[in-house]
Amino acid sequence: MNEILGRCPVCGEKLAVTKLECPQCGTAIEGKFELCKFCYLSKEQRDFMELFIRTRGNIREMEKELGLSYPTIRNKLDNLIAALGYKVEETPKVDKKEVLKRLEKGGITVQEALKLLKE
Known part of the structure; x- marks a missing residue:
């Protein structure tokens, strides 16, 4: 079975499912069905x-x-x-002076300080 497409390959808009069918017994249901947000x-x-x-x-x-x-x-x-x-949410910018103060006071390790400063 092919993986369901959530968006039109031509224009990129959301696709509408219009038919559901049971592979076991062949029962088919037609209508307009919404895909879950993960499908998009x-x-x-x-x-x-x-x-x-x-x-x-x-x-x-x-x-x-x-x-x-x-x-x-x-x-x-x-x-x-x-x-x-x-x-x-916007990621707040790291206050470099605050990181260095925390490092100086022993509140964080050198590795933690380096990681924070790289962000």
Whole structure:
């Protein structure tokens, strides 16, 4: 069986399902049916979402699997959130002075400080 398309391959608009059929008994139901919001995601977005679930949202694991940087993973996640119809919150910029103060006071490790400064 072919994978269902959520969007028209010609114009990109959402497709409407007009027929459902049971492969066992042949019963068919016709009408206009709405696909779930996940069906409208691209294959790349669905694969990314599956990896996110499989890694339990651990972005470090995703970095290793995909060979991508944290900002790239975060950007893909924000795009996925927006594609599902949710508002993407702006990521607050890191206050470098605050990170250095926390490091100086022993509140974070050098590795944590470096990670925060790279964001």
